Amino acid sequence: MIRDVLHDPNPELRIVSQPVADERILSADMQKLVKDLLETMVAENGVGIAAPQVGVHERVIIAETDDGPQAFFNPEITERSFKMVDSEEGCLSVPGKWGFVKRHRGVTVTATNAKGESVTIKADGLLSIIFQHEIDHLDGVLFIDRAESISHVAKM
Numbered sequence: 001m002i003r004d005v006l007h008d009p010n011p012e013l014r015i016v017s018q019p020v021a022d023e024r025i026l027s028a029d030m031q032k033l034v035k036d037l038l039e040t041m042v043a044e045n046g047v048g049i050a051a052p053q054v055g056v057h058e059r060v061i062i063a064e065t066d067d068g069p070q071a072f073f074n075p076e077i078t079e080r081s082f083k084m085v086d087s088e089e090g091c092l093s094v095p096g097k098w099g100f101v102k103r104h105r106g107v108t109v110t111a112t113n114a115k116g117e118s119v120t121i122k123a124d125g126l127l128s129i130i131f132q133h134e135i136d137h138l139d140g141v142l143f144i145d146r147a148e149s150i151s152h153v154a155k156m
Contacts, residue, residue, distance in 0.1 A: 003036050005054060013052060044092045048064060074112055101146045107122075
């Protein structure tokens with residue numbers, strides 16, 4: 001089911017999300033959330049989405065990887081590269097705006113996948129940026145909070 005995406009300045013986007021207990025990851029409600037997030041991300045032409053963007057305050061994200069979109073529960077960045085990049089970002093929750101954000105070029109993320117398995121991902125480039133952006137959502141942070149400049153896109 002495609003869910004409504006919350007838009008800034010909705011205060012729900014600023015709530016810090018709670019971890020998902022291991023025993024809930026394989027539950028029907030969590031698997032439905034993953035399916036809904038995936039359908040919503042695809043419908044909105046996104047490369048990532050976090051549960052808080054649809055009003056669910058649990059630490060769940062979907063990220064577009066080289067192997068297709070994947071769900072990650074309780075993702076945590078455990079390592080960050082020293083090299084930074086200027087990332088031009090937009091967000092499903094901040095329509096019509098783009099901004100340049102300094103992000104780590106590479107990150108290592110630990111999480112639990114949708115099968116309940118612990119995974120460690122060494123992400124570089126776009127995937128690294130997706131992880132940083134989506135994990136920010138879990139902490140109530142939007143890209144506009146970190147952006148050095150914001151551009152408004154004219155509506156067609």
